[in-house]
Amino acid sequence: MVIFGSAKLISRAFSSLSSNPLRICIVGSGPAGFYTADKMLKAHEKAQVDILDRLPTPFGLVRTGVAPDHPETKIVMNQFTRVAKNDRCMFLGNVNLGSSVSLKELRNLYHVVVLAYGAESDRALGVPGEDLDGIYSAREFVWWYNGHPDCRNLAPDLESTDTAVILGQGNVALDVARILLRPTAELAITDIANQALSALERSSIRKVYLVGRRGPVQAACTAKELREILGVKDLYINIQEADFQKSTLDEEEMRTSRIQKRVYELLCKAATSKFVSPGAGQRELHFVFFRKPDRFLESEKRDGHVAAVHFEKTTLKVDSGRQVAAGTGEFEDIESRYVPVLVLKSIGYKSVPVDGLPFDLHRGVVPNLRGRVLKTTSDDHVLLEEGLYVCGWLKRGPTGIIATNLYCAEETVASIMEDLTQGPLASSSSLPKPGREGLLELLDDRKVTVLPFSAWEKIDSEEKRQGSLIQKPREKLSSWQELLKVGLE
Structure with a gap:
C-alpha cells in the first residue's frame, strides 16, 4: 500500500511541542472521541493528542449515522474540525485497532489510551x-x-x-x-x-x-x-x-x-x-x-x-x-x-471487544469506573487498568444523543486528570513515551496507509464540488477506493 508520506515527514510537522509531552491516544473519531480530545487539550497544556479511526474520514456517526435530512445536527463537525487543527492534535485515518496496531502496542507507546470507537x-x-x-x-x-x-x-x-x-x-x-x-x-x-x-x-x-x-x-x-x-x-x-x-x-x-x-x-x-x-x-x-x-x-x-x-x-x-x-x-x-x-x-x-480489553459480553460495554477501565482477576479482585480509559457507547452503552457524549467525555477526562495528579499516572506520566512518532514508525514499517486531516479536507472539498453540480450540499464518496484515491492525491 502507498504510505501518505513517511512517518518522519509527518511527525516532523508536529515537532514544535514540549520535549516531554503527555502522550494521549484516542481510538475513534466520533463525538465521544473529539469531545474527549477537546476537553483533554484544554485540561492539560502539555497534552499531545492523536485521534485514530479505522475509516479514512473523521466524525463517526455525525457523518454516517445522522440522517441526511438533519443537516443542523451535523454543524458540530465545525467544532471538531477546530480540534483536529489544534497544533497539539493529529487525526490519523485508515488505522485499524487490531490489524494496524494492537491495544498492547498503543499502551506501550502512549501514557494514556482512551477507547471511544463506539458500537459497530x-x-x-x-x-x-x-x-x-x-x-x-x-x-x-x-x-x-x-x-x-x-x-x-x-x-x-x-x-x-x-x-x-x-x-x-x-x-x-x-x-x-x-x-x-x-x-x-x-x-x-x-x-x-x-x-x-x-x-x-x-x-x-x-x-x-x-x-x-x-x-x-x-x-x-x-x-x-x-x-x-x-x-x-x-x-x-x-x-x-x-x-x-x-x-x-x-x-x-x-x-x-x-x-x-x-x-x-x-x-x-x-x-x-x-x-x-x-x-x-x-x-x-x-x-x-x-x-x-x-x-x-x-x-x-x-x-x-x-x-x-x-x-x-x-x-x-x-x-x-x-x-x-x-x-x-x-x-x-x-x-x-x-x-x-x-x-x-x-x-x-453493540460494541465489539478487542484483544487485551476487559469486556462485558452481556451488556456490550467495557467495565469501567467513571471511564477508568476495570479488570477482574481470577480470584475475583477488581483492578484498574492503568492508563486505559473509555468514553461514549463503549463506556455506557448505545444510549443518548450526540451532546450526551460531551458530558461523558467530561467525566472521563476528569478521571484522567485525577489519576495524573494523585492516582496511578502521577509518576508514570513523567517518563517519556514514543507516542506519535513511535506509532507512525510502526505503521510505516507495516505499510499502513495513514490519512491525516489534510487528506480528509481533500475528500471534503471533492464531495462538495460534486454535490454543487447537482444542487446537493455534497455527493459522498462511499467506496474505500474512492476515499483513498482522493485523499492521497
Whole structure:
C-alpha cells in the first residue's frame, strides 16, 4: 500500500511541542472521541493528542449515522474540525485497532489510551428465521443511505414489496421510517448517498410498520423525532385506539418524565386528527404496540426470503420497579407468507471487544469506573487498568444523543486528570513515551496507509464540488477506493 508520506515527514510537522509531552491516544473519531480530545487539550497544556479511526474520514456517526435530512445536527463537525487543527492534535485515518496496531502496542507507546470507537455491530433477537434474506439491521440501512463504505453494496430490495416492518420505536427506527416514506424530491437536496437515493426513487414501499414491545407511554423516541415523521407530507397514520389505555403505572411514568408525556400526547393527537382511511397510493405509517417478534416466516414463493413476522402479543409487568413486556401466548402475523417484506431491526447497537480489553459480553460495554477501565482477576479482585480509559457507547452503552457524549467525555477526562495528579499516572506520566512518532514508525514499517486531516479536507472539498453540480450540499464518496484515491492525491 502507498504510505501518505513517511512517518518522519509527518511527525516532523508536529515537532514544535514540549520535549516531554503527555502522550494521549484516542481510538475513534466520533463525538465521544473529539469531545474527549477537546476537553483533554484544554485540561492539560502539555497534552499531545492523536485521534485514530479505522475509516479514512473523521466524525463517526455525525457523518454516517445522522440522517441526511438533519443537516443542523451535523454543524458540530465545525467544532471538531477546530480540534483536529489544534497544533497539539493529529487525526490519523485508515488505522485499524487490531490489524494496524494492537491495544498492547498503543499502551506501550502512549501514557494514556482512551477507547471511544463506539458500537459497530448489532444486537441479535435470537428468534428463528433471523438469517432470512430481506432482514437487515437499522445500522446497516443507515450506513447505506449515509454512504458508509462498509455498506455501499448493501442493496436492499425496495422494489419487490410494498411493506417494511421496523422492529423498534426509538429515534433510529423513526429515522429509517422517515427516509422510506419521505418524498424523494425532498431527499434529493440532502447529502444522502447517490445509490440510496436512486433506490428510493424506484421504491415501491408504501406501508411501514413501527413495532414496539411496550406501549405508547414507553415509546423510546423523542418528541422532536416523532413530530418530524408525523409531519411527513400526505402520510396516513394508523394507531389502534385500544393501545392508548393507561394504567396507574403509566400515569406515574408520565408524571416523572416530560418527554414520555409529550410523546404520548403527540401519538394521541396523530391518531385522532389524521385521515380516516388511506387514499389511493397514499403512504402509510402504522404504529404497532404491545408486540414482540416470535419468529420470521419464509416466503412460499421466494425461497430463503422473509415474507412475514410472527408476533406474540405482550402485556406490561413490573420487574425491578420497571414496566417490561411479557408474552401473553397470543400470536399474529404482519403480512402474509407469500409476498416478501423488508424487515429492519432497530433493537440496539453493540460494541465489539478487542484483544487485551476487559469486556462485558452481556451488556456490550467495557467495565469501567467513571471511564477508568476495570479488570477482574481470577480470584475475583477488581483492578484498574492503568492508563486505559473509555468514553461514549463503549463506556455506557448505545444510549443518548450526540451532546450526551460531551458530558461523558467530561467525566472521563476528569478521571484522567485525577489519576495524573494523585492516582496511578502521577509518576508514570513523567517518563517519556514514543507516542506519535513511535506509532507512525510502526505503521510505516507495516505499510499502513495513514490519512491525516489534510487528506480528509481533500475528500471534503471533492464531495462538495460534486454535490454543487447537482444542487446537493455534497455527493459522498462511499467506496474505500474512492476515499483513498482522493485523499492521497
